[in-house]
Amino acid sequence: MGKVGDHAVVLGASIAGLLSARVLADAYRHVTVVERDPLPVGVLDRKGVPQGRHSHALLPRGVAILDELFPGLLAKFAADGVPAVESPAQMWFDVNGQVLGYEGPPEDYPPQDHPGYQPSRPYLESRVRDEVRAMPGVVFRDGCAAIDLVASGNRVAGVRVAAQDGREEVLPADLVVDATGRGGRTPVWLKRLGYDAPDEEQVPVDVTYTSRHLRLPPGALGDLLMVIVSAVPQRPTAMGLLAQEEGRYVLTLGGYAGQRSPTDLEGFLAFAERMAPPHVFAALRQAEWLDDARTHRVPMSRRRYYERLRRFPGGLLVVGDGVCSFNPLFGQGMTMAAIQATILRDSLADGGPDLARRFFTATAKWVDQAWRTGVGADRQILGLPQSRVERVIGAYIQRLQAVSRHDPVLAGQFQRVNGLIDPAATLFKPATVLRVLTGGPRRRS
Ligand SMILES: Cc1cc2nc3c(=O)[nH]c(=O)nc-3n(C[C@H](O)[C@H](O)[C@H](O)COP(=O)(O)OP(=O)(O)OC[C@H]3O[C@@H](n4cnc5c(N)ncnc54)[C@H](O)[C@@H]3O)c2cc1C
Incomplete structure (x- = not known):
């Protein structure tokens, strides 16, 4: 240029x-x-x-752009041991109170152009x-x-x-x-x-993050590189456990509306236990904790x-x-x-x-x-008034997430929109809406 x-x-x-x-x-x-x-x-x-001490995930579109703007940078990430999250088996993604992700044969899942990365900030x-x-x-x-x-x-x-x-x-x-x-x-x-x-x-979200870095014994989490448990209206707290470079992990516990994790280790673990799937919490119990907890508050979006x-x-x-x-x-x-x-x-x-x-x-x-x-x-989580459009879209996405568990096409589409690769409008194309409403391939067969 x-x-x-x-x-x-x-x-x-x-x-x-x-x-x-x-x-x-x-x-x-x-x-x-x-x-x-x-x-x-x-x-x-x-x-x-100051947010740099807390978990940061770079979505697939961000990774694709880094690759385009800085050729060779992703190879340096790989050389430094930055984990790349590419397959559903590497993510535990609990959203709206349901674990997402395609559960069928891995070979049916459409290959994604770029993985997500989660180096430390x-x-x-x-x-x-x-x-x-x-x-x-x-x-x-x-x-x-x-x-x-x-x-x-x-x-x-x-x-x-x-x-x-x-x-x-x-x-x-x-x-x-x-x-x-x-x-x-x-x-x-x-x-x-x-x-x-x-x-x-x-939007007065009043979100507080509390994070600690840790190491886990080899294999403690199986293939998982990312564990996300998002907030729901009846439990406005969330957790993210992300594998980072040099074999470290960061565990971030978040809460809406002033809810926050204690910073002492015992209280921090007790807060995590309320959300973590049992096998993940069992791994956390074996952790070597590398630092004291740090907090960061975001009063509003x-x-x-x-x-x-x-x-x-x-x-x-x-x-x-x-x-x-x-x-x-x-x-x-x-x-x-x-x-x-x-x-x-x-x-x-x-x-x-x-x-x-x-x-x-x-x-x-x-x-x-x-x-x-x-x-x-x-x-929805804060119990604030939602417009009718927001409510309808929320219910539609929840259904789409449920159907995606056995529909690899929908699972792939959702992953691309979630990763900001494709615009959200993709999920509202007539063929996609039909798949969501009829329950995907399993129900049709
Ligand atoms: C707790 C937390 C967790 C997050 N997790 C994620 C995540 O998982 N994934 C994700 O994509 N994003 C995440 N984000 C958002 C992400 O951190 C920001 O979107 C990203 O850093 C881009 O912000 P920015 O560069 O616009 O501003 P910032 O990162 O805030 O940087 C602003 C810069 O400007 C400098 N500066 C400020 N004032 C002046 C001045 N007057 N003169 C000169 N320099 C100045 C500051 O020192 C700083 O370097 C998170 C944010 C928070 C708070």
């Missing part, structure tokens, strides 16, 4: 910022990534990404950061916070940044991409420049509707959690950031005016799909 500009500045060097920088490096001669934290060398937690970020750092034209300014936008006419022309010693400077830019996450200040900056802030929708703004300055975009900060229990945020990066690449390649409108409109389709799915489930 030819260059469309001289300098792009990305604010935030977490997943959304790194993936944006990757695609901008093809379109701009210089890309500066501004990050408030001093960035660690190697695989380490950092202050600006610091590992993922450090490997992606190394790839971006190696790209020509990309410079990192870490230990440096963005404090305001600088405008010229109806465009953003740069960003004011402050180093840790308080020294301020303006970085001029043809494009500024705000990837500073759920706390991102673009709505405030827009108002200061005389624009409206975007409409917001919030939040969607900011930038695509609805009638006036928006040129030279500015917002990506990642700054657009939509999902309930983490659905594991969508990083994959959505990856989808946004590919849409940014395509929007730049298409050329033409009004980049922001084209970008926000194109991303809204995917963001909305993930947002609506999550919000429907949240409302």
